[in-house]
Amino acid sequence: MVTKQDLFDSVDRAHDELVALLQELVRADTTSTGVMPTGNEQRAAEVLRRKLAADGIPSEALESAPTRASIIARLPGARGTPRLLYMSHLDVVPVDDPAKWRHPPFGAEIHEGRVWGRGAADCKSLVAAECMTLILLKRAGVQLQGELIFCAGADEESGGEYGWAWLAQQHPAKIRADYAINEGGGIGMMTDRGPLYLFTVGEKGRLEVSVTVGGVSGHASVPWLSHSSLYWVAELVERIGTYQPELDTSAEVFRHLGQIGVEGDVTPQNVDAVVERVMARNRRFGTALKAVSRMTVAPTMVQGGVKSNVIPDKAIVVCDVRTLPHQDEAYVRREFQKLVDGIPGAEISVRYTAVPSASPYETPFAELVKRTTDEATGMAAAGWIPVISNGFTDSRLVRPLGIITYNFSGGDPTANPELMGAHNANESFDISSLIIKTKHLLALALETLG
Ligand SMILES: [Zn+2]
Known part of the structure; x- marks a missing residue:
């Protein structure tokens, strides 16, 4: 009978192997620019295929387009159910300026107990931990009752069209599961009572809203005969800068803040004061609370003008908009109507890149995630929010398949998450979190699948 402690010991013994796998994955450059051809995720899929094959675990690399591979491997269960899906992604965002990096972005060098490189944190550390979970279970000879599925998809950073969206559409049977764990949460914050965790059950929506503004075109040498649309761009951007979104405290998180010493009800009237108090103690958590209490609008791109001596009669302001789960397209359009009030020729176009989604929080699976986190870290949690x-x-692409999905994969609560630098220069991941993450995934598979 293999115990959880045996499995934890096997992770400690596999320390160097785990780090080497992460290094190899970082060195496999899978930069995705979002414009085809790009990605080359088959490089990382091949690293994983070889690694799994060395321990006799078959895997399948599925290509949505040439080189855009997602990899799937499974440990079949004696009974077959339930099914647990460990999700991650193989692509990484581009390195914009290598000169800003202290260590080569694809060198995967080890310094200060961390692996440095693009993708180390987002999310090849999770890919490595998930892959090693299958390998260590297999080596220990554990016969699970339910089935464990590992799938690392392509194209997450550009929306998943060539990765999880494609898998969900073309191969739903291969990823069908009862529960899933994915990137995007699980590292606690230390308090005097122990680590406090944000338990991510859902995600805001993401939209691109393009606002076209009008103007009167003319020759740039006599500007008083025309009215440049760029003045309306300036006006609109100014309005967005001072836009006061509706405050909303319907998210479940606001009923769990007693755990961090917030007394009384949080309401739209007092939420900003609460956010400010929390922010002063913990910037990361304060920021998360602020984001979940409102829709955000950020102007990110401007397009306008055709020639330097022509006054343009049209320009476009593109905004990144993040909505709460109940804020629909009609809501977004109403808010933008207010922003463009009085601006000539204003047209609003809305494009969703992600619809908001959420899984229930009160589930037996959530309880297992919590218990195994405490076991993997060796620390009792101070709370769960x-x-x-x-x-x-x-x-968001697998929740519609009926899979209870949490963005929660464990880590070292004493590590500083601000050092990870995901999407920035000097991305890195701490090795102690890599070890704890793997232990957590092992314990969770054992508990969930028996
Ligand atoms: Zn990611």
């Missing part, structure tokens, strides 16, 4: 994340992940 269910949150809706401001960013989106591939989870």
Whole structure:
């Protein structure tokens, strides 16, 4: 009979192997620019295929387009159910300026107990931990009752069209599961009572809203005869900068703040004061609370003008908009109507890149995630706070398949999450979190699948 402690010991013994796998994955450059051809996820899929095959675990690399591979491997269960899906992604965001990096972005060098490189944190550390979970279970000879599925998809950073969206559409039977774990949460914050965790159950929606503004075109040498649309761009951007979104405290998180010493009800009237108090103590948590109490609008791109001596009669302001789960397209359009009030020729176009989604928080699976986190970290949690994340992940693509999906994969609660630098220069991941993450996934598979 293999115990959880045996499995934890096997992770400690596999320390160097685990780090080497992460290094190899980081060195496999899978930069995705979002414009085809790009990604080359088959490089990382091949690293995983070889690694799994060395321990006799078959895997399947599925290509949505040439080189855009997602990899799936499974440990079949004696009974077959339930099914647990460990999700992650193989692509990484581009390195914009290698000169800003202290260590080469694809070198995967080890310094200060961390592996440095693009993708180390987002999310090849999770890919490595998930892959090693299958390998260590197999080596220990554990016969699970339910089935464990590992799937690392392509194209997460650009929306998943060539990865999880494609898998969910073309191969739903291969990823069908009862429960799933994905990136995007699980690292606790230390308090005097122990680590406090944000338990990510859902994600805000993400939209691109393009606002076209009008103007009167003319020759740039006599500007008083025309009215540049760029003045309306300036006006609109100014309005967005001072826009006061409706405050909303319907998210479950606001009923769990007693655990961090917030007394009384949190309401739209007092939420900003609460956010400010929390922010002063913990910037990361304060930021998460702020994001889940409102829709956000950020102007990110401007397009306008055709020639430097022509006054343009049209320009476009593109905004990144993040909605709460109950805020629909009609709501977004109403808010933008207010923003463009009085601006000539204003047209609003809305494109969703992610619809908001959430899984229930009160489930037996959530209880297992919590218990195994305490076991893997060796520390009793001070509390658990269910949150809706401001960013989106591939989870939104599998929740509609009926899979209870949490963005929660464990880590070292004493590590500083601000050092991870996901999407920034100097991305890195601490090795102690890599070890704890793997232990957590092992314990969770054992508990869930028996
Ligand atoms: Zn990611």
